[in-house]
Amino acid sequence: MLKSFRGGVHPDDSKRYTADKPIEKAPVPDKVYIPVRQHIGAPTSPIVKKGDEVKKGQLIAKSDAFVSANVHSSVSGKVVDVAEYPHPNFGKCLSIVIQNDGNDEWAEGIPVERNWNDLTGKEIIGIIREAGIVGMGGATFPAHVKLSPPPNKKIDVFILNGAECEPYLTSDYRSMLEYTDRIASGIKIIMKVLNVERGFVGIEDNKKKAIEIMTKAFEGTNVQVVGLPTKYPQGAEKMLINVLTGREVPSGGLPMDVGAVVQNVGTCIAVSDAVERGIPLIQRVTTVSGGAVKEPKNLLVRVGTTFKDVIDFCGGFKDTPVKILSGGPMMGMAESNLDIPVIKGVSGILALAKSDVNTGTESACIRCGRCIKACPMGLNPSMLSILGQNNLYEEAKEDYNLLDCVECGSCVYTCPAKRNIVQYIKYMKSKNAAAAAREKAKAAAKEKEKEKEKVEK
Ligand code: SF4
Ligand code: SF4
Structure with missing residues (x-):
């Protein structure tokens, strides 16, 4: 039996609604409605305008910044607007609206047939960058950046994150059962790029069929499929690395600091599609579930399809939803509008009924210590929430390791006082990021001033 990580919680996994669909x-x-920003990093700029005809898979927005991800059309048709539209993460975002012509015609040169064995690692990274692939578990970090560690970081292990520990979500599970070959190819391609010999596939042991199928797919290879204890947040990168390799990512560090790269199931499928078939990231598998949805499903959805269209296809609501979420109930984003589009990072659309939600109003901390016991990062969430309430983000960062919080929500799940701990933490992190940006701008201005003085002398 594998050693588990410290802390964590055991919420009802609620996967029964869609696991067999x-x-x-x-x-x-x-x-x-395709937003120009669906990733962490610099936003892209549209390269099409109103009135342009586009084809499926055509590049429609790009950026020269390295930490960014290209955007492609998910249909063939005509651009009817380029303007601000609702976005699942940012309220509103510049988006390219395309009227579908119903022909589903690919852009020139797509699809292709390519043998990745004939490509160099550098060529593969170029293809992944062109295809706009991001971490599809929800983090949306551009995949080509993660696959290009600096030369001083020696990577010796690749991990496929098949944990899917968020309740309700079954998109990775179904993908492992139905798209096994593409995932296996994606893993092998990534291992070639990273030049690593050792791989792990970590799957929670509540997904027995996936463990069986993936084990068969990797028989006789140096990729080991491991059943992991079902405990939230088993799929957080730092937990996964620790459980599978025994290595601990240091405070403030990244997986590459301990020689590991982790990618999600959907990302591996997208890598295979791009490298072997030349197909950019224009669709994804997402779970539509929750007590308010008439027919919960796992769906392959084109990027830019609205939540409303997706929910209508699931028969609409059978009950009034009390909460709509993009992603899972632990880390997902609460949404107030169904006109938002499915973007690359939307792993689930949940419409929760009253019976699904543990409601209650926030009260003062009773110092029970449950959140401290639940925190997988060894933090003091109670203290962080109090500091957040009092706007003391510097203390939270310096004395309570604010930046180590992975925003998993285990503390909130366990708190009897219903404290909005993660909300306070996110607020303090945003304050901290703004302060850091101000400092950077000040330093740059000082530097410029110095340069100017030098020239004048
Ligand atoms: S403090 Fe952060 S890392 Fe710890 S349980 Fe809460 S959300 Fe998770
Ligand atoms: S679980 Fe809630 S009430 Fe208990 S110590 Fe943590 S913040 Fe306070």
């Missing part, structure tokens, strides 16, 4: 193709809508 094969992936269905969601109808391609009449109009798609």
Whole structure:
């Protein structure tokens, strides 16, 4: 039996609603709303304008910044607007609206047939960058950046994150059952790029069929499929690395600091599609579930399809939803609008009924210590919430390791006082980021001033 990580919680996994539902193709809508920003990093800029005809898979927005991800059209048709539209993460975002012509015609040169064995690691990274691939578990960090560690960071292990520890979500589970070959190819391609010999596939042991199928797929290889204890947040990168390799990512560090790179199931599928078939990231598998949804499903959805279109395809609501989420109930984003589009990082759309939600109003901390016991990062969430309430983000960073919080929500799940701990933490992190940006700008201005003085002398 594997050693588990410290802390964590055991919420009802609620996967029974969709675990046995094969992936269905969601109808391609009449109009798609494709935001120029679907990733962590620099936003892209549109390279098409209103009135332009586009094809499926055509590049429609790009950026020269390294930490960014290209955006492609998910349908063939006509650009009918380029303007601000609702976005699942940012309220509103510049988006390219395309009227679908119903022909589903690929852009020139797509698809292709390519043998990745004939490509160099550098060529593969270029293809992944062109295809706009991001971490599809929700983090949306550009994949080509993660696969290009600096030369001083020696990577010796690759981990496929098949934990899918968020309750309700089954998109990775169904993908492992139904898209096994593409995932296996994606893993092998990534291992070639990283030049690593050792790989792990970590899957929570509540997904027995996936463990069985993936084990068979990697028989006789140097990729080991490991069943992990079902405990939230087993799928957090730092937990996964620790449980599978025994290595501990240092405070403030990254997986590459301990020689590991972790990617999600959907990301590996996207890598295989791009490298072997030349297909950019224009669709994803997402779980639609929750007590308010009439027919929960796992769906293959084109990027830019609205939540409303997706929920309509699931028969609409059978109950009034009390909460709509993009992603899972522990780390997902609460949404107030169904006109938002499915973007690359949307692993689930949940419409929760009253019976799904543990409601209650926030009260003062009773110092029970449950959150401290639950925190997998060894933090003091109670203290962090109090510091957040009092706007003391510097103390939180210096004395209570604010930046180590992985925002998993285990503390909130366990808190009897219903404290909005993660909300306070996110608020303090944003304050801290703004202060750091101000400092950087001040330092740059000082540097410029010095340069100017030098020239004048
Ligand atoms: S403090 Fe952060 S890392 Fe710890 S349990 Fe809460 S959300 Fe998770
Ligand atoms: S679990 Fe809630 S009430 Fe208990 S110590 Fe933590 S913040 Fe306070």
